[in-house]
Amino acid sequence: MIGKKDLEHIGWLARIELSDEDKEKYTPKLNSVLDYFSELDKAETEGVEPTYHVLPMSNVFREDVPTASLSQEEALSNAPKNQHGFIKAPRMM
């Protein structure tokens, strides 16, 4: 079961700011889903390999040949803030 502290930690890991109201609202819903997920524990999976890729593919490569890049204008066209061709982010600290 997720408590308020856990939810704060997960919110931080996921970088989603949660208001007190959000925490109140989400906690029971998240816990009901986790409760439902406990179904998983009933499955016998001893010795079963996980399936990461559903098709047995391997070794897909591209050759080292340049293809067209976007123009700087296209690259910046959706950036809310930019300056001198750079994308502008907030201060780090």
Place this chain on the structure above:
Amino acid sequence: MYENPDGVMIGLEVHVQLNKLKTKVFCGCSTDYHNDPPNSHVCPVCLGLPGSLPVINRKAVEAAIKIGLALNCKVEEHTQFYRKNYYYPDLPKGFQITQYDFPISSGGYITIEGEDGELKVGITRAHMEEDPGRLVHEGTIDKSKYTLIDYNRSGMALIEIVSDPDMRSPKEARRYLDKLRNIVEYLDIFDGDLEGALRVDANISIMGGQRAEIKNISSHKGAERALLFEIVRQKNVLRRGGVVVQETRHFDEAREITISMRSKEEAHDYRYFPEPDLVPLKISGWAPAIKATLPELPDARRMRFVEQYGITDDHAKALTSELKLAIFYEDVAKKADPKMAAVWVCDVLKGELNYRDLTVDAFKKENMQKIIELLASKKITEDGAVDIIRTLLDKGGSPDEIVKEKGLLKVEGDIVATAAEEAIKENQQAVADFRAGKEKALNSLVGAVMKKTKGRADARTAREMLLEKLG
């Protein structure tokens, strides 16, 4: 035996950028961005646009295998990519595609010159990953009001080489970095002169305490300075009765200090999982094939130089410490006396280049051949040869022209003999002193001979001539 009085343990994580590839690791953007405006070498993939997907550059995998082999690692037959989930503005997808379980190579070593002789530094692993973008801060990272991002570098192929914590001093760390850089340059997959080509994170602890991770080190000199600072800092913490905490610190290159990055972000939980957009690599058979094509590496070349050219091990070591220098030497030695070439390249040319902050690219091998030829045939003096080298570096031209212009051709024996007779006649006091047992007085006579011949006499010949006449 090195005492390691502060119990220093250093492990390095070195990021080597495969900047000799033509394209980035997961997209077709050109790697040739160093002189171009920011964000002009990006595409949906390396800009992390929604919906874009990565595809692995085959050459990057081959380069990774080369590095693994050169570092004496075991290269795996099955490898795959993972997502490392963390957030930083230079990371356009909010995760980095890297390796976790099943890295492409692990368990190797390289040997360096340690504090007390040869030191074997273990290589924990060398794995593939993508480079983040480049951040520009106004002033310093802790004071800057905003952060500017250039994603041209984003998606460059990186090999992260993680060492065991085997180094015991900043000097050993620097030597390790020099050796590593030298090895990857020999593999022809990396140009160390390009900006951002090699970046280092250092883990350092003293006296068995907690380790600090220092990020943002961009050169071997920087590494040594950052580590020296960090040892002093940690010692001061201990002296004041404090405890060194495990943390990430940022190296401020300009101020030569490390800054704590302590914040909530310290609570890292990378939530690694296999990248669903990339399928696994099954590369059994690749390593043996690549091994067969691997070029001669520094240690092997050093041994060959000693054997093949009969030069000293010190010279061979110095010559092979840089790929360009080794190639230069070998080219010169093909057409000139190899032993003389070793002396003149190592002991003279290298110093003159260092003094001018130049690389060997600045000197033509034909010129070195010519100079050694002139020396070998005794047409110029050693002083003259040094003069030619300096003039070539400072003004250019050709050895023949410089010899002519400066009149550096060694003068004939009878001229030296005449000059010696004159010098004896004109410096009676010195002659008397010499005869009275003052050996040094001979030097002033040699000087007089050199002055009369405008330096074109060979000093040794002048000395012999004087002794003969005084005898």
Place this chain on the structure above:
Amino acid sequence: MATINELRERIHADSSEEIVAEYLEKIEKSKLNAFITVSKESALLQAREIDSKGHEGPLAGIPIAIKDNISTKGIQTTCASKILTGYVPPYDAHVIEKLKAAGAIIIGKTNMDEFAMGSSTETSFYGPTLNPWDTKRVPGGSSGGSAAAVAGGEAPVSLGSDTGGSVRCPASFCGVVGLKPTYGVISRYGLISYANSLEQIGPFGSCVRDVATIFDVIAGHDPRDSTSVNREANYSSALKNDVKGMKIGIPQEYFGEGTDKNVERSVRDAINTLEGLGATTIDIKMPNTKYALSAYYVIAMSEASSNLARFDGMRYGLRTEDSDWHTTFSQVRAAGFGDEVKRRILLGTYALSAGYHDKYYLKALKIRTLIKQDFERAFADVDVLIAPTMPYPAFKIGEKIDDPISLFLSDVDTVPVNLAGVPSISVPCGFTNGLPIGMQIIGKHFDEASILRAAFAFEENTDFHTRQPEGS
């Protein structure tokens, strides 16, 4: 509802421009809210160009609607999220390139559950899409806009994406045909990921032939998607009104508790119809089906938590007031994502986090193996499996939105298909209280031909697909 063949004749007789204009007018007058963005100008321009210059492509002049999680160069692509409002991709998805080359005309971007997270199209930032059969009901989801557009006559064909049923569910609820291909058959390049190991783009149409026609255009290898397979196929040629000797498996677990009696009856009647046409049937057991929902949601949320990490307001999308980097990042996402998206990211983050990774994520992937094996065993004996697409017909707007579990449960019959990566098509097979019922025909990996053939034969011998909601 006009078919592609009917439109081709009309384009020939009149013009593509007239047809495109008719659809645009229909969209404009509609109350269904099936579209987020209508690309009126570019669609008309493209139609005029095709009319004047001609076009040899198989879809020359045919309008198509595109789910708003597929990147369209120059046309806003939002994933029905506030965080991507105003985002205009500078590139086309692989499927869009293919459609354009075939002469198709993109008339707009359709509504969906935010980031495809839902089964009702109620979580859209742009408000819910209404079901054309009963506007008090949901159209299904997450590709609700694409299905409603076809059912409501606002587009002849459309594209959706299916992560856990997101094409088949709305196809079923809206009474149209929808295909989820084998994983890897259609390039995902340009599809904005929700859960990338599970999802495929899929076409909607008013009949099986139209779906096969679109599928033929958009399927095929793309070197930009490492999971894209390289194999040639012509799906339209599989459309034969012949199921003689076809072995149909009936998975018992798909008719379980919670399945509406009328839905079950319609699907069993449909199977009888196919039997009457010469197919044979056999009951099949797929014992791990009961774990599919949990496994599916754990995997989907885990992948989503990482896939959606790129939405930080720097390179595109919503940006809030700047603070320090990490705080700004958290605030952008708090302001930009809706509740359901936030909950799924939080749960996915939890499922991958230190200490829980093995309990949730790894366990779910092991169950995925078991479910895949269920399908492999079944397909050793049969050619196709037939089951209800949804356990019940379209529910009322707001009926399930506050109860995540009951909403999850509606996906019980669709998610195993995505876990196994097999293809499945949903076709209309009946009605209950005026609402359409869909059945899904599931095939082996890469055997779209069999499911298309079964669907086509069924359609040729029934008339469910010809019924239309009032006003369409």
